[in-house]
Amino acid sequence: MLVISSRQNPFFKSLLKLSSSRRERRKTGQTLLDGTHLLLALADVGGEVEKIILTPAALDNPEVLAVLRRFTAEQCVLDEVLFAELSDLPSTTGIMALYCIPAAAAAKTNGFCVLLDGVQDPGNVGTILRTAAAFGVDQVLLADECADIWSPKVLRAGMGAHFVLEMLEHTNLPAFAAEFDGDLAVTVLEQAIAPYQANLVGDLALVLGSEGAGVSQAMQEMASLRLTIPMGGQIESLNVAAAAAILCYERQRQLGA
């Protein structure tokens, strides 16, 4: 078994760049999928990877072997120390894969779309993607300021949502909104109605703002619906991913009730 153990190895160096640099991921169109959970989620939708990267110990792990049976890609064994440098996971299973980021689809002009207007925290972005996949959102569009959806932290929080969702990064959201044929709903604090007072079942673009500043002025001005979540507690502030979940649920409730 050939084990890569040198930090000077060109393949290891390229992986290290991918794990830490958004620019590199964008340039190469590749990213790393870390851990068995993500890889199984990809296999479940018939996806393939470019190369599988393993630690020597992982080859004795039945969980890892079950993953290996789902892919035909070439395998490459990396020293534990080098592998740990690439991995973001607290308890790593010793398997990751090099993955080609799929081409983004064209922007939709109807259906149920979620627009991230500058959500910066990777955990929040990943959790919103997971929620969007769960509720059957047709497309998620992200403005430039958002966290990189193909970064390890967003992938981790997404729990496989990346492989079933249509996503579009670096979107000009006002331009998208101008073309969208349906309601544009923003989440704001003032001059707004409760989600259950609005009709959310039609074509809907739901805008979620950044953690600090909320929805941008430009998007607020284009909105046809202003929504605020009634709370009633002492601190009237919600995490943006919590707000996203509530609004997706409310739409589903209206569809089903």
Added chain:
Amino acid sequence: MLVISSRQNPFFKSLLKLSSSRRERRKTGQTLLDGTHLLLALADVGGEVEKIILTPAALDNPEVLAVLRRFTAEQCVLDEVLFAELSDLPSTTGIMALYCIPAAAAAKTNGFCVLLDGVQDPGNVGTILRTAAAFGVDQVLLADECADIWSPKVLRAGMGAHFVLEMLEHTNLPAFAAEFDGDLAVTVLEQAIAPYQANLVGDLALVLGSEGAGVSQAMQEMASLRLTIPMGGQIESLNVAAAAAILCYERQRQLGA
């Protein structure tokens, strides 16, 4: 200005232990509050700290000075390098405080309680606390296996919820449930109804399970309500903090609608 710059300084050593050890926090009944946001949230409810810890540079920061005006506690200046070792924040403002953890209240037997049955991710626990504070939850009770609510990551995600919420750690949840005078609702995947099909406006203890295993068998057996969130997408799985937000919202909707 006396600046502590030695890693051997006993006060610094005690702070370092507090920042990293749950056992130390429990033993001393103290924790660290990191950053201006948490300290302002504490000041807003009239709270006080034991000691304020600053970097030399922070004393020139107007945002920090605004915080200092809200507290009377003694100040202590720490070298930037030592301060960075204590701080978990990506971009630190150079201010934190030593804080006495308030005594836990007695467990409630009615009202709206949220029970965390082994939620382990600090970000999830903090986000749930923030959601609970926003929706006016009366008490949050946590089983032994949950993340430490007074850890830096939970405090950060809580965004000040800790200072307005009643919280009880290390709770025997089945024993609490046996005494609770109201509905015990669990979130499960099978043999369950949608939240909007259930009456959630009365006395309610809402149980949220661990990220991997969900609600424990013991709590499921005691439940009077089994709830499942209808989703309709390809991946029917939600982050536990997203589920908590949806259920708190649904109760508020029923109260307000």
